[in-house]
Amino acid sequence: MARYEAPQTGEKITLENGGLRVPDHPIIPFIEGDGTGPDIWAAARRVLDSAVEKAYGSKRKIEWFEIYAGEKAYKKYGEWLPEETLKTIEEYFVAIKGPLTTPVGGGIRSLNVALRQELDLFVCLRPVRYFNGVPSPVKKPEQVDMVIFRENSEDIYAGIEWQAESEDAKKVIRFLQDEMGVKKIRFPETSGIGIKPVSREGTERLVRAAIQYALDHGRKSVTLVHKGNIMKFTEGSFKNWGYELAEREFGDKVFTWWEYDEIKEKHGLDAANQAQSEAEAAGKLIVKDSIADAFLQQILTRPAEYDVIATLNLNGDYISDALAAQVGGIGIAPGANINFETGHAIFEATHGTAPKYAGMDKVNPGSVILSGVLMLEHLGWQEAADRIYRAMDQTISQKTVTYDFARLMEGATELKCSEFATKLIENL
């Protein structure tokens, strides 16, 4: 028997002819989240509802449906991630969530990662753009306009690992030494072991989605970010499979650095540069790559050269927080976990539960609000989305901000989390 109470009004989003059919009153499940989750979710919900009302009057309205994961689920049902939560998201297609706690070094594995894996939401999409007036540690934050496509289902992030000195770890180490001839484990008696699976299928669906997005949105380049010089058969293969897919499936629409290298080898550097300039002038998408450590310094020094980023799970985790810092911090960094083949999606902030601020009505609700904006765009409700973007720009320009921005801005008025939402609503 269903334990969750679906709203009495509203309709389900459905899949029709390969696309989402969104009713005017869609039922959308939400997970409130742990730590600061309840504060930022309450603020976000008010802003999303007001934007929809301002944009469409009573014609459209989201019917919210609370579902459970994390501490609230554990208190209510004795389970961290009830099966009913997964089933409900599968059934309703689109959901939004607050952050969920993951203990370090033991305890339960990440519920956030589990939701992505169980529902096969293989893209973690995190756009990073600048809002006027946001305090930033760099000189030209307005040059940052990137969209991260982070692989969401594999890599070392899949959580396949064994604790040091456990029977399982010993067994894996013995297998590696005896059967595979591995001699490089420096301290085998006390090593924990982690496995990093990276597949051709996983890479291809991620890179395909990134290139298609770049073409659909008039973006200039897709950069494959990897550490393939060191992890040759995981990160290196990610790069190779990515280039192969770009050339095989997108042909004349793209110009890759593999083509550039080939021209350079046959006809010299000038010819290769000329070919790339011609491809750019013809509006082709440039597909290039960058090694992750160099990439992290280049996004600081030359951000204008990067646009859509396709990368593996762990790199994407680091890159999204680092880039968010350049445009004002993770208080306004949104995200979405999407299966581009089935349309299933969970929208969520880039940041975590910020536990020291829990219940203080203090933190910036911007990330969850902007994740909601991505959700409105996914539903095709662009006018409501645009209203929130404009209100966010205006509210920050008026220097009415939460503590994270106020501490870096001169002459700012510091607002609580809920007050910031109210100010945004006034500016919608």
Ligand SMILES: NC(=O)C1=CN([C@@H]2O[C@H](COP(=O)(O)OP(=O)(O)OC[C@H]3O[C@@H](n4cnc5c(N)ncnc54)[C@H](OP(=O)(O)O)[C@@H]3O)[C@@H](O)[C@H]2O)C=CC1
């Ligand atoms: N998708 C998810 O649900 C995620 C969950 N987590 C989980 O969250 C928990 C806490 O992780 P932690 O590493 O502390 O990272 P957090 O992202 O929760 O917080 C780190 C710091 O970021 C700043 N920050 C975070 N959220 C906001 C906000 N809304 N407004 C303004 N500033 C903000 C604060 O900085 P300052 O101290 O400078 O004010 C905060 O102390 C862990 O259990 C982790 O696993 C982490 C990431 C994602």
Ligand SMILES: O=C(O)CCC(=O)C(=O)O
């Ligand atoms: O699941 C977690 O606790 C952390 C996840 C995370 O940092 C992220 O997805 O950005």
Ligand SMILES: [Mg+2]
């Ligand atoms: Mg993270």
